[in-house]
């Protein structure tokens with residue numbers, strides 16, 4: 001819980017006929033569905049039951065037919081194909097998805113994942129040239145490439161074809177590729193725009209394997225040594241779920257379906273690499289949730305690319321036996337610990353700078369001490385604490401690398417586009433982006449971004465909104481309600497865990513618990529009912545808890561001491577307004 005002020009917004013109550021139409025559900029759950037935008041009871045039910053009029057036909061993606069044709073032609077001509085991936089969990093998952101699909105249809109070739117520090121983000125000319133020298137005639141990018149017009153044009157000059165699959169916001173100039181698969185490009189009719197990089201790799205895999213099913217099998221002759229394993233695109237759902245959650249794209253529509261399917265598959269039979277990571281974290285596969293992907297598996301798979309090279313994560317996800325997976329998982333776990341340590345250290349240095357220099361509309365911290373693989377995490381932490389767009393830069397001689405995170409109301413990728421003349425390279429989304437810049441241009445960048453943020457957000461205080469779903473009484477907070485709320489899973493980006501407000505509670509008991517007494521445990525009552533509540537990491541926050549409080553919280557199940565009970569996890573707390 002952060003100590004900065006938050007603005008409480010309680011959702012407008014759903015109309016009585018809506019609640020009545022969903023009378024088999026607890027009213028609190030019906031209200032949550034209404035708040036999530038499912039204003040028609042049938043829609044709400046479909047969301048809850050995971051029914052969905054998908055999956056969408058992959059050929060609705062602009063460029064898909066050309067991509068499939070080009071890939072088939074390369075396979076027929078026995079031309080090696082390269083997959084050009086990215087070094088984050090989304091990019092690595094996408095690489096593995098496409099590798100399995102290509103292998104299954106008899107393609108041969110290579111995989112290239114760039115080195116974050118030696119090559120940088122995206123498609124680089126030297127790597128393309130090297131692939132061509134190795135005999136590759138076709139390169140397929142996953143999770144990158146949309147901002148690499150120059151490199152793709154240059155490759156065409158020496159006869160290297162490129163297919164781009166990328167979900168990042170296209171810039172002004174699209175690369176002259178053989179095909180571009182990106183639902184955000186102009187006039188792509190694909191109905192769902194929020195697939196991750198791995199989601200798009202999956203759609204390409206689906207298209208390739210689907211055309212295979214249409215009886216084109218005879219065209220896909222691999223070399224005699226490679227015996228393609230039979231593969232259904234459904235076998236790849238676990239990887240899709242992993243990259244989708246790790247990349248923090250909205251868990252709605254097609255993504256919700258993909259993540260649900262992937263979680264079910266992982267719980268049944270996790271692939272050896274994921275099983276090995278779960279073993280180290282002591283998590284039984286049956287208990288995997290979207291949070292496990294976001295907070296346990298994702299960070300470990302990201303750690304290799306942040307500190308050394310993402311190929312170790314690639315090898316882990318490709319591992320076919322536990323013996324192969326275990327040492328890799330241990331290594332990733334160790335890198336993740338180092339990553340955590342660096343994140344804490346840099347974040348503390350950055351917040352000291354922010355506090356010393358005054359909190360501007362946009363936070364901008366640049367340092368020679370930062371490693372560029374970590375700056376994005378620091379920007380996230382700054383945003384969490386100060387609720388401002390945050391740009392964090394690792395200064396290096398010559399060229400520096402930065403990472404930005406933003407809040408609603410300030411589209412950071414567009415802000416970077418507006419400064420495009422300053423960058424060597426840049427790209428991203430509304431809420432997260434990155435760039436490479438000549439170091440001497442940093443002061444101008446800071447001034448221009450500051451001006452853009454001031455114009456967009458104004459000088460007034462930007463206060464984090466807490467979107468509260470409902471105001472239940474303590475008596476409503478039951479095991480049955482919690483079980484019903486679980487039907488909203490997988491929760492995450494754009495489908496957050498429900499948030500509740502209960503007013504006028506009396507504090508019966510306060511206890512400091514956990515290491516360094518970091519957490520505060522309360523017993524709360526409304527005069528009739530009593531519930532346990534926890535404020536995690538209260539220290540910087542609630543030095544004094546008054547006797548009567550209004551609390552905003554999520555519901556959780558606590559099984560400590562062998563006895564289960566519903567528990568309130570407090571996100572914000574105020575003296576009761578009587």
Ligand SMILES: [Mn+2]
Pocket residue numbers: 090091143167196197198247
């Ligand atoms: Mn991505």
